[in-house]
Amino acid sequence: MSNIETVMTGVALTLLPLNEAESAEYVSPEEVKEMIEELSIEHPEIVFLQYREESGNGTSGLAIKHNNIFGMKVSKNRPTTATGQTDSGFATYDSVRDCVIDYALWQQAYARGKNRGEYLSYLRKVYINDSKYLMKFLGI
Numbered sequence: 001m002s003n004i005e006t007v008m009t010g011v012a013l014t015l016l017p018l019n020e021a022e023s024a025e026y027v028s029p030e031e032v033k034e035m036i037e038e039l040s041i042e043h044p045e046i047v048f049l050q051y052r053e054e055s056g057n058g059t060s061g062l063a064i065k066h067n068n069i070f071g072m073k074v075s076k077n078r079p080t081t082a083t084g085q086t087d088s089g090f091a092t093y094d095s096v097r098d099c100v101i102d103y104a105l106w107q108q109a110y111a112r113g114k115n116r117g118e119y120l121s122y123l124r125k126v127y128i129n130d131s132k133y134l135m136k137f138l139g140i
Contacts, residue, residue, distance in 0.1 A: 039100060039101065041100075066086060075106065
C-alpha cells in the first residue's frame with residue numbers, strides 16, 4: 001500500500017498504513033463466546049476452549065497479527081473467509097469474527113451433527129495433536 005497524501009490548509013499530511021500488528025483487532029473472551037453462540041456453532045464449550053488454548057485468550061502472535069484465534073490453516077477444499085496465509089500456512093483474517101465464521105464453515109463441512117464424544121474423537125484426529133491439550137477437552 002502506498003502512502004496517501006492530503007493537503008489541508010497548506011500543510012501536507014501523510015497517512016501511513018498500519019503495520020500488521022497494529023491492524024488486528026482485540027476481541028474479549030466474552031465477545032468470542034457470544035460470536036460462537038450467535039453463529040450456532042455446535043459444542044460451543046469445546047470451541048471456546050479451543051479459542052482459549054490456541055490463542056491464549058486472544059494474545060498469541062497469530063491472533064494479534066492475523067485475527068486467527070483458532071490456529072486455522074487455509075482451506076483449499078471448502079468455502080473460507082480467510083484473506084491470505086502466513087508463511088506457515090495459517091489463515092489470515094480481516095477480523096476475529098471472520099475467523100469465527102471460518103470455524104463454523106469448517107465445522108459444517110467436516111464435523112456437523114456429531115455428538116460430544118464423536119466431535120472430540122474427530123478433533124483428536126484432525127486438530128489436536130497434544131495429549132495435554134486433549135485432556136483439557138476431556139475435562140470439560
